[in-house]
Amino acid sequence: MADTATTTDTRVPTVIADGVHIVYKVHGSGARKGGATAALSRVFSRKEPAGVKEVHAVKGVTFTAYKGEAIGLIGSNGSGKSTLLAAIAGLQPVTHGRIYSHGQPSLLGVNAALMNDLTGERNVVLGGLAMGMSKQQIRERYQEIVDFSGINERNDFISLPMRTYSSGMGARLRFSIAAAKDHDVLMIDEALATGDAAFQRRSQARIEELRERAGTVFLVSHGINTVRETCDRAIWLEAGVLRMDGPSKEVCDAYDAFTRR
């Protein structure tokens, strides 16, 4: 077991992943012949359509996350980090195993699915409502969200449609909206990597507050330094398998050594 709990543990678990496997089925992956004759012969032979491939993205992952923890998820491209977060948020079915969670986990970037044709202003309201905030709460926090995002630092961008924003600006606004609410479990996928240095500092401070006030923060990042600075614990996935789970410094050092090989 990759669990850090001890028998005398008084910490409150927020997310438990128990032997989680996630398999994607990819249809039309191109392995079959596309001709009409081939299709007919498949009908007559009653064979399963060829070209359905399986991608085993997460392989038997087990861990317990506790209230007050900020956990960094690290690993090479395609190692299953985003898939695991989507499953914790309930957006991706688990093929085997189970995930238990306390409260409603929010996945930043999907839950705050904003509309490109609407202004930043309208999106702040939309995102707030989508997270369950009341209109009154949104009104109270509106200025704070806009200021935090820094969207209006150079121009009145908040009154322009989001499609006019750079990807970094969009990510900053999404983070700011999500961070305006206290979450039981907040999952952030790469949002910090896109902001500039000043925004990253503000985000780190905000994550710290969220962690103190609410439950657990998960952060997926390729920036090992972001994980070192923001998280106290790190989980390293490699090819879908949990390689290491522990204090972020130790796990990041091991991952660093692995990537330098």
Ligand SMILES: Nc1ncnc2c1ncn2[C@@H]1O[C@H](COP(=O)(O)OP(=O)(O)OP(=O)(O)O)[C@@H](O)[C@H]1O
């Ligand atoms: N919708 C999908 N359908 C099929 N396979 C998928 C799908 N999404 C992801 N995968 C596959 O699942 C595996 C894990 O992908 P995932 O995006 O979870 O990894 P990741 O660690 O978040 O990657 P990255 O660091 O590049 O963002 C990869 O092999 C990927 O190709």
